[in-house]
Amino acid sequence: MAHALIVEDDADSARMLTTLVGAQGFSATTASSLRHAREQLAATHPDLVLLDLQLPDGSGMQLFDEQRLIANSEVVLMTGYASLETSIQALRCGAADYLVKPVSGRQLQGILSRVTRPSALHAEVRDLKQELERSGRFGALVGRSASMQRVYEQIARVAATSVTVLVTGECGTGKELVARAVHDMSRRRARPFVAVNCGAISPNLIESEIFGHERGSFTGADRLHQGYFERAHGGTLFLDEITEMPPALQVKLLRVLETGSFMRVGSTQLLETDVRVIAATNRNPAKAVAGGTLREDLYWRLNVFPIELPPLRDRIEDLPLLAQHFLRELGQSEGLFKRVTREALAQLAQHRWPGNVRELRNVLQCAYVMTTSPEIGGVALPREASRGRADDGSGVLQIDVGAPLATIERQVILATLEHFGQHRERAAAALGVSLKTLYNRLKNYGL
Ligand SMILES: Nc1ncnc2c1ncn2[C@@H]1O[C@H](COP(=O)(O)OP(=O)(O)OP(=O)(O)O)[C@@H](O)[C@H]1O
Ligand SMILES: [Mg+2]
Numbered sequence: 001m002a003h004a005l006i007v008e009d010d011a012d013s014a015r016m017l018t019t020l021v022g023a024q025g026f027s028a029t030t031a032s033s034l035r036h037a038r039e040q041l042a043a044t045h046p047d048l049v050l051l052d053l054q055l056p057d058g059s060g061m062q063l064f065d066e067q068r069l070i071a072n073s074e075v076v077l078m079t080g081y082a083s084l085e086t087s088i089q090a091l092r093c094g095a096a097d098y099l100v101k102p103v104s105g106r107q108l109q110g111i112l113s114r115v116t117r118p119s120a121l122h123a124e125v126r127d128l129k130q131e132l133e134r135s136g137r138f139g140a141l142v143g144r145s146a147s148m149q150r151v152y153e154q155i156a157r158v159a160a161t162s163v164t165v166l167v168t169g170e171c172g173t174g175k176e177l178v179a180r181a182v183h184d185m186s187r188r189r190a191r192p193f194v195a196v197n198c199g200a201i202s203p204n205l206i207e208s209e210i211f212g213h214e215r216g217s218f219t220g221a222d223r224l225h226q227g228y229f230e231r232a233h234g235g236t237l238f239l240d241e242i243t244e245m246p247p248a249l250q251v252k253l254l255r256v257l258e259t260g261s262f263m264r265v266g267s268t269q270l271l272e273t274d275v276r277v278i279a280a281t282n283r284n285p286a287k288a289v290a291g292g293t294l295r296e297d298l299y300w301r302l303n304v305f306p307i308e309l310p311p312l313r314d315r316i317e318d319l320p321l322l323a324q325h326f327l328r329e330l331g332q333s334e335g336l337f338k339r340v341t342r343e344a345l346a347q348l349a350q351h352r353w354p355g356n357v358r359e360l361r362n363v364l365q366c367a368y369v370m371t372t373s374p375e376i377g378g379v380a381l382p383r384e385a386s387r388g389r390a391d392d393g394s395g396v397l398q399i400d401v402g403a404p405l406a407t408i409e410r411q412v413i414l415a416t417l418e419h420f421g422q423h424r425e426r427a428a429a430a431l432g433v434s435l436k437t438l439y440n441r442l443k444n445y446g447l
Helices: 011-023 034-044 062-067 081-093 103-110 120-136 146-159 175-184 206-211 247-259 285-288 296-302 312-334 342-349 356-370 386-390 405-419 424-431 437-446
Strands: 003-007 026-031 049-052 072-078 097-100 165-168 193-197 236-241 276-279 305-308
Touching: 003 011, 003 034, 011 026, 011 049, 011 103, 026 034, 034 049, 034 062, 049 062, 062 072, 097 103, 103 120, 120 146, 146 175, 146 305, 146 312, 165 175, 175 193, 175 236, 175 276, 206 247, 247 296, 285 296, 312 342, 312 356, 342 356, 405 424, 405 437, 424 437
Parallel strands: 003 026, 003 049, 049 072, 072 097, 165 276, 165 305, 193 236, 236 276
Antiparallel strands: none
């Protein structure tokens, strides 16, 4: 039978918690002070410690300074909302999770059902690290550059907890893979991983998609609908493109993260939730806050544990490993193995990879199909000129310092045309040139 130590100075709470953990099959002892807790830790070696932070002889946090005593126990903090900051600090020191007081039976049950001895999780992380040394991959993530190793450390560190994670990085850097890795290494792995792209759902429907709705709550709501929060119960909810979520809904999400409960659309009944939220964005979150697409309070709440993915061009030393990985996958699915020559790899390493790992995978797929021999000696890369395009509809053009003026002029003209949907009058007006000048330029470009 697993054993729990309840460190709580309020006798009523301690009794209630003893009953709750008892109902989950734990034996329990209680301690009402830090001193008492140290004695009990040494004597009973509990699997689980429920730790109140405010104790008569000091802060529960002090136990984290005594790793020898707590190294083999899973520590779950109990805290009032006001001390959220402290909990965050504790999670960074090594607590496995936290509960907000008053602790409800359901919350506790959620945590207890996932209790794994830290030693088991540690063993798993050790295996993954050995695999990394050997093959350069960490689960589904490929790469052994220093920046990716830092990412793996963070994944291993946060997976065991329930804290919210914010994954940032350019498009195609592997944000969704990271979210899955966190889920797969967590105690939630047997429960659902639900991925939601906030940018892909109509703003009118997103609230009912996320929180669900009651029958009859709006026209067309002809039956009760479970939202993503309910469907992800016990597991992980991945909110991709979080900056696309309407601001009013961001407020509601923040409330769920703070209270652990929500309401279906058209209902007044609070439902408790046990879901870990992982959010992602390919924008700079601080800029999104400044630009008003991400609420600042939500940002701080999500940013408890940030993981930033490096762009491929900043870890180009991983490119050969990644290329090998994708070609092996292709070989397996197509039944014919091909490899890239050293020259082709050198060529690939020169590219800037704006679409990151996804772009690399696409380029290799194309090269695999186009090459008849088992050696891929040259690769068709998107032309450098395409770098000058306002590719994301942002209306911003990237221009290389040192490029000839004529090239820059051409980039600006083509991007402006694209911006105005090829409408020549409007493009000419915006550029401040006559329509005739624009036509002449286009003729010179052979268009
Ligand atoms: N480190 C990696 N190792 C292996 N494959 C990777 C890695 N990073 C990304 N990929 C592959 O690249 C593709 C894109 O990854 P993913 O969808 O996770 O990126 P993303 O950052 O979420 O992109 P977006 O911002 O466009 O949503 C996937 O096919 C994924 O398998
Ligand atoms: Mg993604």
